[in-house]
Structures are given as C-alpha cells and as structure tokens.
Amino acid sequence: MTSTRRRVLVVEDDPVINQAVADRLVAEGYDVVRAVDGPAAVAAHAEHRPDVVVLDVMLPGYDGHEVCRRIQADRPVPVLMLTARADEADVLVGLAVGADDYLTKPFRMKELVARVAALLRRVDRAGEMAGRRALELGDLRVDPPARRVWRGEEEVRLTPTEFDLLLCLAATPGAVVTRERLMAEVWGWAGASGTRTVDSHVKGLRAKVGAERVRTVHGVGYALEVPDRPGRPGAGTP
Template structure:
C-alpha cells in the first residue's frame, strides 16, 4: 500500500484528501506544520509527500530543502501560490510537481500516480545499471552522476530528465513526453521549462555546453542522448 504524508493545516482540505486517498487504497498520514512534517518524513519514510507551502511555522520551501537533504521521496506541492516564481522556487528546491489551489481531485490523483511511477523508475533491463560516456557516468541504481572522480550534484528535476534520456540512448524523446513525465499534464506545453533545465544539465555534464556532444537538441521536436 502506498503511504502518503499530507502536510496541510486546513482541516477541511485534509479531510477531503484523506477520504479520496483512502478510498483509492492509499495509507494516509497527516502533519499540520513543517516541524511535524520533517519528523514524520524521517521516522516513517512515506512513499510520497503532498505539501502545502503556507504552513504556520515555516515556509514549505524549507520543508522541501530539509527532506531533500537525505531523501528523494516524491514531493507534490499543493499551494494557493500561483506565480511562476513560486513554482520555480519549489521545483528548484526539489519538488517533483506543483498543483495550484483550487484544484481538481482527479488531476491531483493523476499527478500522485505519476510521481510514484517516476520514483519506481522507467522500465529497463536489470543489467543496465551504469551508463558511461567519455566525460561522465550515470549510475541508475544509485541515482548518481560522476565526472572523473567528482560527483555531480543534480536536482531531482534534472535527474528525472537525465534518467529518461540515458535510458533511451540514440532515440529522440519528444518535448511533450519529457514535460508529461517530469512535470505532469498541466506543463505539457511549457517548453521553456525544458530549455532551462537542459541548459543546466549541459553546464554540469557537457565539456562544451554551447556545442553539446551528448544531450542533443532536435529542433522543435525534442532531445536525444548520444552516448
């Protein structure tokens, strides 16, 4: 049974979430503030976290950063903050998805399912564990990237993008597929997200980011990993 930690201080919303999640066989635990959320996340290790940013004791961004210090558990932000800046701050801090209030329960559940699928990782042969190029290596099992002797630190969003690409070597992965897999259906047309994060990946991995050797753009279509 998938265990969900709901971090929200609105009792009516928590009740609605519990009813809908438990009806779909999720095991639900609740925290009404950031301190309790960090404690429960560390003690109980939920499979996914639904997080409000407007908590009574701390900003939800600080909760994301706290969890990301030790865990890659999927974090789905559920917030009344609508601006692009708020969304980018949450995603850069390590959130996996962002849903604004008011929201459709069906959409939230779809995003939740997508987040748990991403955590399980894309289907791939068991023997494909490490992808190696001349300049860097990707350990899919450990979720680590190295350049020579140095570990390259990726955000969860950067990792999701890279993981999808390197598990489809030589194949074009469409912009839409990447957006749906990494950000969800609401962001299916936000190609600017891809440009920003692909530029960040290239700066970290490519010997010449302005002329990428491994993370190649297919103009207007998508991206390709060339090992």
C-alpha cells in the same frame, strides 16, 4: 485502486483542502498521514516514513521549501508541491530543494491522484535498473543502478525527476524527445497540460549538467547533445 497500501504524507494548513486531499487518497487505497504546519510535517515524516509527500508551499512554522529541504536531507522521498502561484521562479525554487513535481492551486483531485501514482511508479522503476550499465555521454557519466551522475570528476546532485529526465533523453542521444513522450515516460501520465512541468524540470537539469547539453526544439521537445571528446573522429568539425 492501488495494489498495495502505500503511505502518503499530506501537508496543508487549510483544513478543508487537507481533509479533502486525505479523503480522496484514502478512497484510492492509500494510507494517509496528515500535518498542518512545517514542524509537524518534518516530525510526521521522521515518524511515519511515507512513500510520497504532498506538500503545500505556504505553511506556518516554516514554509514548504524548508520542509522539503529538511526531509530530503533525512532520506530521499518523492515530493509533490502544491503552490498558489504559477510563477516560474517559485516553481524552480521548489525543484532546487528537492521537489519532484508541482501542482498549482486550484487543482483537480483526479490530477493530484495521477501525479502521486506517477511518483510512486518512478520509485518502483528504480529497482528495475539494477542490471543496467553506466552510460558515458561525453564527460557525463550516468550510473542508473546507483542513480548517480558525474560531470568530469565532480558528482552532480540531481533530484529523482531530473535523473529520470536525463535517463530518458540519454536513451537516444541527439534525437528529439517530445514533451508528450517525456510526460508519459518520466511522469507516467500524458497530457498537454503538463508540458510546463517538463520545461521547468529541463531548466533545473540544464543548470546542473550544462545548458549546452540539452537542446530545445521549439514546439516539439528536447534532445541531449553529446559533444565529441578531443581526439575522437569528427571532433571539432562543424
């Protein structure tokens, strides 16, 4: 059970799935608001200001990607997308419009509840970063309290999940962080079934900060590479 009543907006046009998800979340101690189409979802978000959104991709009115784009333009909120397709391109579109995580249908209710709880823990952790200093990673500058990133003079717009992923890798530059550890520290839960989620978010992060900055160690995990700046000792050495 959750210690406080957090509000979840459930957006799903299938009435059976909508009701089942809502019932399970209520049983777990959440306050639940429901919507069955795109316009109703945007209106419910504006009225009820949920702490997290569970959002189906295929919706009447306009799809989940458009809903996600609109609510993120209003205010940052964690979004767990539900998709009937496991196609990687479809997942990357969701991440690009601001989704934080996704589940492929059919899914287990236990896993959905775990993902929702993990997203909320991430929001809570954001407040714990207030005293942390900015990180200088080559020409990347990361400001944990403000949750902002710059590449040179240009600000990089990361989703909340991408930011937490970058921060986790930046804690030990150059060192390999396993997918399992990333799942535990960024998503708040462990399990080999979630490693594809890590891979998809890494692709999104690479597209924004530069593919060369995140090194893949096949079968293990990822490492953040910090290139030497010109003029520093060791710069240009193999």
